[in-house]
Amino acid sequence: MRLTPYERDVQREIEKWQHDDGSFVMQAVNWAMQPVDWVVRQFVSPELEDQVGAVVENLLSLLNDASEWTYDAGDLLAAARKQGLDVQRIEDLRNEPLEQLDPLARSLFTQHAILAAIEGGGTGLGGAVLIAADIPLLFTINLRLIQQIGAAYGFPMRGPDYRPLVLSIFNVAASGGREAKNAALREVSVAAAALANELTYKGRVSGIFREQSRQLPREIAKNLLGRKLAQTIPLAGAAVGAGINYWFTTETARAAYMLFRALYIERKERL
Template identity: 30%
Template sequence: MTPYERTVQKELMKWQKKMLKKSSFVNRISKRMQTKVQTMIPEKVQRMLTETIKRMTQVMLFGSNITTIKKCEEGLSLADRDILVEQKLKEYTKVAVVEGAGTGAGGIMLGLADFPLLLGIKIKFLFDAATLYGFDTKQKEERLFILHIFQLAFSSDEHRHRVFQTIDEWDSKKYEIEEIDWEKYQIEYRDYIDFIKMLQLVPGIGAVVGAYANYQLLDRLGEYTMNCYRMRILKQKMLHIGKVNDE
């Protein structure tokens, strides 16, 4: 392994502990408050959010109209790929911040419009990041992996532990679409961002909240995406080295 890869491996060990850490008292209280807020959101709005998540997820897994950037040249190091992904994340974050501020300043209707727009930005970033790390997003298996990263980044602590285990074992097991609990997936994502995005609808602070919330959500997605692919790439490399040594 290169010095950079060894440094990344140490970072990943700390991140993995963070992923498997039990929920703190503050997080448990926050979850209860979030659940209470959830009951205050009109059922019509909840149905709209849920349907949006479902449709865009189906497009992500089964659609052929998602365009991605061109594949990188072969032989790029992990350090090179990390730099390219960080640059791409900055581009998408800028778009998300402007979009969040614009829709947040436009009142309730535009505030609600931010939800599917932001979801689209996140999905597009995930596809581009996968390509930059050398994975073929045309393959259903890779789209499923993207879906799991999405779940990992935007779900409760309890659900995150299970998803992380799946990602950690990804290349040693085969996962099928039928194994995904779609209802759970939609609820976890919707509940995770509902409270944040609902504040965006408040007159007077919507623009500021929208910009800040979108920045934070993209930053979180970037961290989780990079670490998931780093972990996978290093695991594949170690497996390859092990096979070579056995021969």
């Protein structure tokens, strides 16, 4: 199906995002965290990274079910109708004009980032003791955000079938690198092909998916570990916790925004 001029502009915006080195905030955080990252590389063993990666993997599986209780499709549909969209189901949104869906998706950014910052500031007061509570809460907020942004474009991200795409978004948010973006866009292509042909999306072929399931949680854990450890700095924990959570949630929103727009466009091109 032919794309509109607006959709062509968005396509170019996504291509630019794909090849850049991350947002200014991402680059600033990476620069500021270089000393902490060095300490992590020196003193955190690969075995510990694997253990944290396994925790992240299990956590995301559990939270995918739990987040269904915190995300109500009816609220999003009501917001869409206020914008003049005549939709009855989330899936109806994928057939609405992209220029009307983008503001709907962007309206979700700030509330989640602020919520994550408040949560991070509170748990940051407890230093290392409360980091264990902070990480599940942070992932809960961000998984809900991913699901809502996906739904804003007509793609409900509920259930294990969408796990590869969700993991890819988290990986882009945590690293901001070109390699992560390229891998996520390849996952988008698989999803777009399945959805355009009314097939069930199940991620890339099983061997790659199994490797991805092992590797991505480890990469996410590695990129977040040093930043979360910075919350243990005396007196600075609350500010660092709030800042890191705000940064991570903002990056999650941007990654999800770009990737779901890419999914919308590629699915339309394949119809």
